[in-house]
Amino acid sequence: MKKLDFSLYVITAENYHPGKTMEEVMREALYGGADIVQLRHKTAKESELLEKARLLRGLTREFGVPFIVNDYPQLAIEADADGVHVGQEDHGLREARELLGPDRIVGVSTHSLDQAMAAEDGGADYIGVGPVYPTGTKPGRPAVTLNYVRQAARHVRIPWVAIGGIHLGNAQEVLDAGATRLCAVSAIVGSEDPAAVCRSLKAMISSSVSGAGEAEIMLNGGRHRTGSMTLQQLVEEKGLTGRRIVAEADGTIVPREEWSGLRLRSGMTVELVHFVGGG
Numbered sequence: 532m533k534k535l536d537f538s539l540y541v542i543t544a545e546n547y548h549p550g551k552t553m554e555e556v557m558r559e560a561l562y563g564g565a566d567i568v569q570l571r572h573k574t575a576k577e578s579e580l581l582e583k584a585r586l587l588r589g590l591t592r593e594f595g596v597p598f599i600v601n602d603y604p605q606l607a608i609e610a611d612a613d614g615v616h617v618g619q620e621d622h623g624l625r626e627a628r629e630l631l632g633p634d635r636i637v638g639v640s641t642h643s644l645d646q647a648m649a650a651e652d653g654g655a656d657y658i659g660v661g662p663v664y665p666t667g668t669k670p671g672r673p674a675v676t677l678n679y680v681r682q683a684a685r686h687v688r689i690p691w692v693a694i695g696g697i698h699l700g701n702a703q704e705v706l707d708a709g710a711t712r713l714c715a716v717s718a719i720v721g722s723e724d725p726a727a728v729c730r731s732l733k734a735m736i737s738s739s740v741s742g743a744g745e746a747e748i749m750l751n752g753g754r755h756r757t758g759s760m761t762l763q764q765l766v767e768e769k770g771l772t773g774r775r776i777v778a779e780a781d782g783t784i785v786p787r788e789e790w791s792g793l794r795l796r797s798g799m800t801v802e803l804v805h806f807v808g809g810g
């Protein structure tokens with residue numbers, strides 16, 4: 532079953548917690564509210580990875596959250612993971628999708644809007660947007676800065692998660708730039724109290740996303756304050772449910788099936804054009 536409803540993504544990194552097992556740390560993260568987990572281990576042999584993947588598969592099942600394997604689509608299948616995450620240089624989205632089929636999750640790292648659009652067109656289920664800040668977890672990868680987060684917020688239509696150098700001290704500015712999902716690695720698994728860090732990040736995400744209360748958007752050329760959280764809710768608020776409408780957000784036509792996933796943000800420009808019947 533493909534389930535992709537998450538706000539806090541946690542990735543393993545055993546080098547950050549000497550003296551504690553991966554299972555202990557990830558269990559704490561799950562207690563704290565991690566709602567998707569990835570196994571990432573860049574140096575383990577495949578047999579060792581499979582063992583770790585099976586362990587995490589069991590643990591994530593206990594908590595009912597999706598489990599993703601980094602880099603290895605075939606291993607994801609063998610471990611009965613929910614999906615795989617591939618980078619720009621890995622097996623590639625197409626190959627992963629061919630192996631995993633339509634029902635498992637395929638996530639893709641992106642470092643620019645062009646890559647995001649290509650991943651969207653290629654059928655990715657979600658994308659990573661980063662690294663937002665320079666990070667020792669992915670040394671040598673230049674930061675994309677908050678500029679790419681802002682672009683993703685405006686243009687990306689599939690779920691996307693901000694990643695890279697995110698911690699409690701800077702998470703708010705990432706959320707303010709438009710992120711609604713965060714991924715943190717060292718800040719969580721390297722902390723003394725992974726559950727507490729997860730709880731704090733989750734609280735920041737939920738107050739930023741839902742606690743924003745009202746958004747001020749430009750609707751059909753006029754300023755409009757709305758409590759609607761999504762484009763779908765806005766259509767309902769305007770009494771246009773069931774009408775023949777074309778909806779545009781920030782200059783791009785939004786297909787009807789994406790209305791309920793498109794979150795309204797202050798400053799967004801929305802056009803709702805409805806057609807009056809006639810012959």
Ligand SMILES: Cc1ncc(COP(=O)(O)OP(=O)(O)O)c(N)n1
Pocket residue numbers: 540542569571573601602616617618619620621638639640641658659660669692694714
């Ligand atoms: C959620 C998420 N986003 C990005 C990455 C990085 O993937 P990649 O660019 O392939 O780099 P490695 O992780 O393989 O070193 C990720 N793993 N997860």
Ligand SMILES: Cc1nc(C(=O)O)sc1CCOP(=O)(O)O
Pocket residue numbers: 640641659660661662663665666667668669694695696697714715716717718
């Ligand atoms: C594995 C990875 N991929 C990234 C990307 O942007 O593609 S950033 C990253 C590391 C994230 O770890 P931390 O939270 O410790 O910075």
Ligand SMILES: [Mg+2]
Pocket residue numbers: 601602616617618621
């Ligand atoms: Mg990779």
